[in-house]
Amino acid sequence: MSPTELKKEWLAKWRRILDDNASRMNNPEAYRMMCRWETRDMLEAGVIDEMEQFEMDELADAAYWHAVEELVTTPAGYTYGGYYDVIRRATSECVGYIRSNTYYSAIGPGADGFDGKVFRDKTDLRLVFRSDNQAWAINGLVLTAPSGELYDLVQTAQFIYGKVYPIICDADTYRALVDYAQVALECRDFESYRKARPLLLSAQFTKCGACLDRFGQREDCSNCAGNGFVNTAGTQPTSPA
Ligand SMILES: [Zn+2]
Numbered sequence: 001m002s003p004t005e006l007k008k009e010w011l012a013k014w015r016r017i018l019d020d021n022a023s024r025m026n027n028p029e030a031y032r033m034m035c036r037w038e039t040r041d042m043l044e045a046g047v048i049d050e051m052e053q054f055e056m057d058e059l060a061d062a063a064y065w066h067a068v069e070e071l072v073t074t075p076a077g078y079t080y081g082g083y084y085d086v087i088r089r090a091t092s093e094c095v096g097y098i099r100s101n102t103y104y105s106a107i108g109p110g111a112d113g114f115d116g117k118v119f120r121d122k123t124d125l126r127l128v129f130r131s132d133n134q135a136w137a138i139n140g141l142v143l144t145a146p147s148g149e150l151y152d153l154v155q156t157a158q159f160i161y162g163k164v165y166p167i168i169c170d171a172d173t174y175r176a177l178v179d180y181a182q183v184a185l186e187c188r189d190f191e192s193y194r195k196a197r198p199l200l201l202s203a204q205f206t207k208c209g210a211c212l213d214r215f216g217q218r219e220d221c222s223n224c225a226g227n228g229f230v231n232t233a234g235t236q237p238t239s240p241a
Contacts, residue, residue, distance in 0.1 A: 007047050014038045018060060022122060027080070028067040029194050035060035065188060068197060073207060077140050078118070078125055081159035082202060086143060089150040100159050103127055158202035160195065168203035174229060177203075178213070205229045 001009075017023075017034050024031045039056045042048045048056070078084075084098040096105045096115065103116030116129040118138065125138040136151075137144045143151040157166050168174050177196055184192035206229060207213050211221035213228030224230050 003047075010038075010042055010045075010047050014042070014056065018063065024063060024067045025071065026120070028064050028071070029197075031067070032060055032064040032190075035063075061188070061190070064190075065185070068193065069185070071197075071201075073209075073212070078138055078153065079158065079198065079201060080118075080120075081198060082153075082155050083157035083159065083164065084141075084153040084155050087152045087154055089152055095151065098127070098153065103129070155202055158198050160198045165199060165202075168199060168205070169233075171205065171227070171229075171231075174200075174203050174205045175227075178207075178229065204231060204233050206232050 014035070017031075017038055020031070023034070036057055039048065039053045039060075043050065043053045081100055082098070083100070085094050086096045086098060086103070087093070088095050094106055096103055098104075098118060101118040102114045103118070104113075105115045110130055112130070115131065116127050118125065118127050126135040127138060127143060128135045134146065136146065138153070141153040141155070143153060145151070155167055157164050159165075168177065177199060181193060181196040181200055183189075184196060208218070208221060208224035208228055208230050210223035211217040211228065218224070218228045219226050221228075
């Protein structure tokens with residue numbers, strides 16, 4: 001392959017990664033890293049120069065910030081690093097736990113220490129049990145058995161870059177983190193923002209949908225009583241644990 005052909009093919013591959021909207025919205029941090037790994041390898045192979053790498057990384061960064069700004073107002077869904085109690089809705093009984101995509105039954109795990117795994121197939125999420133390979137669908141934070149019985153996934157903690165953090169249940173802590181994340185976002189400070197984002201997403205609060213926490217509108221907002229955010233604890237059953 002000639003150098004020109006190599007460059008053309010490699011650029012096309014990088015473009016496919018850059019244009020992968022599903023990966024960008026599912027895991028923006030991983031998406032940005034994938035894009036940057038590609039340009040780093042291209043630079044090392046002498047296929048692009050540093051200026052080209054800089055410009056390509058700028059595009060990936062812009063795509064990342066665009067995604068996270070959009071995701072701020074997206075309702076909380078299942079996250080890969082989340083720790084959840086699995087609550088049978090009909091009885092409020094905790095039947096098991098999900099820890100970073102691995103399911104453990106409350107009555108004691110099976111022979112190999114766990115009872116199931118969560119898999120994502122494009123946009124479909126499902127919990128697959130080890131004992132019988134049954135797959136239960138996960139939509140938002142609701143798990144549905146093949147019988148139609150519903151189970152709520154109640155988040156208790158979040159695994160972030162090697163550490164487990166309990167979810168934020170304190171309004172003042174949440175407010176401080178929102179302000180910190182806002183500054184990081186405005187300064188395009190990736191290292192700070194990537195740490196704050198999973199904590200904000202897993203918190204027991206979410207941005208107020210009426211005033212969107214905007215200065216000037218927040219003060220008179222009756223939906224959030226001027227806080228700019230609302231408690232989401234009431235929308236899910238509380239965990240007995
Ligand atoms: Zn409000």
